[in-house]
Amino acid sequence: MKIFILSAMLSSAVAAPPPEPARQQALRNLLKHDCGACHGLTLKGGLGPGLRPADLADKSNEFLTATILRGRPGTAMPPWNRFIDKSEAAWLVEILKNPQP
Amino acid sequence: MKYRFLILLSLFFIDPVAADVCATGDLGVVIEREPGNVLIINTTQHKQLGKIEKLGDLSHASVVFSRDQRYAYVFGRDGGLTKIDLLTDSVAKRILQAGNSIGGAISQDGKLIAVSNYTPGGVKIFSAESLEQIADIPAVYDDGKLSKVIGLVDAPGQRFVFSLFDAGEIWLLDMRTPAAPALQKFKNIGKQPYDALITPDGRFYIAGLFGESGLALLDLWSPESGVKKILPAYGQHDEKLPVYKMPHLEGWAIAGDYAFIPAVGRHEVLVITTDTWKLVKAIPVAGQPVFVMARPDGRQIWVNFAFPDNQQLQIIDAKDLTIENTLKPGKAVLHMEFTPRGEEVWVSLRDDNQVVIYDTATLAEVKRLPAQTPSGIFFSARAHKIGL
Numbered sequence: 139m140k141i142f143i144l145s146a147m148l149s150s151a152v153a154a155p156p157p158e159p160a161r162q163q164a165l166r167n168l169l170k171h172d173c174g175a176c177h178g179l180t181l182k183g184g185l186g187p188g189l190r191p192a193d194l195a196d197k198s199n200e201f202l203t204a205t206i207l208r209g210r211p212g213t214a215m216p217p218w219n220r221f222i223d224k225s226e227a228a229w230l231v232e233i234l235k236n237p238q239p
Numbered sequence: 240m241k242y243r244f245l246i247l248l249s250l251f252f253i254d255p256v257a258a259d260v261c262a263t264g265d266l267g268v269v270i271e272r273e274p275g276n277v278l279i280i281n282t283t284q285h286k287q288l289g290k291i292e293k294l295g296d297l298s299h300a301s302v303v304f305s306r307d308q309r310y311a312y313v314f315g316r317d318g319g320l321t322k323i324d325l326l327t328d329s330v331a332k333r334i335l336q337a338g339n340s341i342g343g344a345i346s347q348d349g350k351l352i353a354v355s356n357y358t359p360g361g362v363k364i365f366s367a368e369s370l371e372q373i374a375d376i377p378a379v380y381d382d383g384k385l386s387k388v389i390g391l392v393d394a395p396g397q398r399f400v401f402s403l404f405d406a407g408e409i410w411l412l413d414m415r416t417p418a419a420p421a422l423q424k425f426k427n428i429g430k431q432p433y434d435a436l437i438t439p440d441g442r443f444y445i446a447g448l449f450g451e452s453g454l455a456l457l458d459l460w461s462p463e464s465g466v467k468k469i470l471p472a473y474g475q476h477d478e479k480l481p482v483y484k485m486p487h488l489e490g491w492a493i494a495g496d497y498a499f500i501p502a503v504g505r506h507e508v509l510v511i512t513t514d515t516w517k518l519v520k521a522i523p524v525a526g527q528p529v530f531v532m533a534r535p536d537g538r539q540i541w542v543n544f545a546f547p548d549n550q551q552l553q554i555i556d557a558k559d560l561t562i563e564n565t566l567k568p569g570k571a572v573l574h575m576e577f578t579p580r581g582e583e584v585w586v587s588l589r590d591d592n593q594v595v596i597y598d599t600a601t602l603a604e605v606k607r608l609p610a611q612t613p614s615g616i617f618f619s620a621r622a623h624k625i626g627l
Contacts (some may be wrong), residue, residue, distance in 0.1 A: 170273070171272075171273075171298075171571070171590075172483065172484070175298075175299070175483075175484050176484075176485065178296070179273070179296050179316065180296055180298075180317075183357070184299070184357060185357075185387065185485065214431075214433075214485065216481030217481055221547065
């Protein structure tokens, strides 16, 4: 039983349910315009680095999720954890790495 | 594209109404950020006259005007440089001059257009007439690295001034002899200059610093004295608040002997004297200020804010340096532009898909115009202002 609970928790940590459709749209808008203020509307980079799949290929999802939530001290990247929770950040990383055509 | 241009031209010549004599002094443009369009508007009639579509990535696009106020030069994020004819609602010329671009300027005599680029880092100079390239100034530092360039402005004497974000340098470019650009570099001006401005008289160039406290000041009347640091100690030891959008120093909010600038990482507008560059007051405001702009008469200072406080506008009374009023115009206030003598201000509301016009004396709403994700608003009166 204990083992079963542990594995259930683990799998939920790996694949949290995606945000509700309305929230997905709000997050996409945030990504395009607010993240895009520094990373570019097309995410090819500006004052901040590019966020296209090729730019992110060598970075782990955990690292990128943590960057969104906690920011990067010493750079202009602020922490977004006041506005985005962990599963939403993970979802954003997912769509950054696998954008819809 | 060419066809459309020809069709437009022929309409222009055939249609007797469109062929009416028209002036351009009360025209302007509004950038539609997401679709990459430019709206041509009239500030007297409060209406849209035309739309130029699909000019690429216009996020963070900015605009300068030819001195005859007929043409608007639009600097796109994707390196696009477009010359728009405000009289015929058409594209007169368009080039892609770099991969990633941030802003531009027009020379004192109106003959040169300068563009500052992130990729490849540097400044390029073009003929305002033909958009043919005249000079290329790569922002080289540390034995071959290229820096992103920000804070490009025009200065008297056919000069341009700009800052190197990655290198922490200010460069002064003299274009009096276009075939032989003369460059003067000022190094170690401070960490990560993020934007800059020039005073309306063209004398002082000031770069805001993101990587450290204070600002870098260059007196163009005596460049030999070098760059000096102003407000170096302000907020030096305080924890910075997160900045969700970089402040802009475009324009120069000046009222009497005071200048108003956005603090970085603090929800304050800083008031400094323009003779000794000392801090007079830090005015607490609703969020991280982005644009701090003086009404042309200097009596009011209008401030907008970074996410998540970007639904508001605050108005500072320049007489007693306090907040006179707080407005909530709508979602995502991105930019504002005063009419030439300041009786009205146009404000873009990105997430409401609207531009709202206010009477600046009564703060009453005059009109709302539809626009798709509007960002920058630029009026042709900028044509005759140094640094804009």
